[in-house]
Amino acid sequence: MRVARRVREAARRNGSIERRDRASGRLHRPEVYAQVSDAPDPFDQPGPDLTWLCHPALTGMPIQEWDALITTLTALHEDQREAHLDQRRGHRPRLAAPGTGRRPMLTLADRLLAAVLHHRLGLRQVAIARLFSVTPETINRRIRDIRQLLGTAGHTIHRADHQLTTLEHLYDHASAAGITAPSKIKTAS
Template sequence: MGGHATTVYPQATRLLITADAGASNSYRTRAWKSELAAFAAEVGLEITVCHFPPGTSKWNTIEHRLFSHISMNWRGRPLTSHEVIVNTIAATTTRTGLRVHAEFDTGQYPKGETVSDAQMAALPIVRHDWHGDWNYTLRPEPTQPGAEEPPPSAHRADRRDLSRLVHPVVTGMPTTAWDDLLTRLAVPREAQGAADLHNRRGGVRRLPPGTGRRPRLTLADRLRATVLDQRLGMPQPVIGDLFDVSRMTINNAVRQTRQLLAQIRHTIEPANVRLATLADHAARAGLDITAEIEKAC
């Protein structure tokens, strides 16, 4: 597929894939994203995937322009072998010019292989602002498919107290304005979280409220991370290290928090410098930053 695409479209830099929401290319399937990332790096194309929402796969034009004609061509024929299946698909034509190429894939696909949290965090994936679970882009960057989870000793024994990151030097706003912003975001975030859970469950809640896994980032954490990303331009892997979560978790949190800020029409103004750490920000801005914030760095 990759070699053919780059030969037919040698000037192409991007590839758009529309996919159903389930089966092997489900938006929840880690192996799908991992293999796409490897493919993007191999062919040098930026790959954008747009999944049809659950239950709406019939909107996919390939269902109407290809699969329906293949089904009519079968006409109840017993599919007794792989050869019969491939030949029946390949023999499908229409008066409007449909021609189908089909061949038997002899590749080996071992079962039971998993993609770890560390491998997922290493993928060069960017989720879109609009339903990021269903719409995302994989950049043509090399990943580390053999990456393993870091040993437990590599994680912080106790998470740093990042509450001091609401210092005006960091947020660019007085503490009272910060508290007011958190209050304004509370209700929209609750609705956003409920909708996100509903989409991931694919239906209504089956367990009573308050049960299940606690969120890794609180609303305050999400807003702090968004300020570091949008105001100071801090790299997301660095932010993830501060909060002891993956880059993907930070990416999702920032994307969702930006949506909430847009709802209440609040804009985070970028600082004059785009830096890697808070210590750099304090030094270059010539500002007095508290010892607590320096420890958080």
């Protein structure tokens, strides 16, 4: 019993658990501070199994242009998201800190990759959904959202000379370009 009390008192002193103010009786909760790091935001990066899709032979863009486009779209996406949330709240002030909540299934880079695969290479949304392990409806919504962001950014996706229809064609095209792709595709369930 005494050990538990000493541990609890030490935790209160260092601010790692909540405590009650004796004078006012109000409850003080410890603040959670985000760690600042130089690592890129994972929302800017494709999923770990999808990095091979960022190859210039598939996107039609050099790596520097891809990175610049992701940076531009990230800023536009945050503005669009905040405007949408503000409208949903009825233009009332935000009660939760920005960036809180559940992380989306597809990162912004994943969404851009899906749009590029669909518009540039002609890959069907059902095949893209299978590649990204989500439903076709999710891919449809995310491609539509990215199309709006690309229009706002003034960027157009140019069609490739060779159009693909299946994932097998995508893998063949990637291997012909010297891109090593993972062999197993997870399916959405």
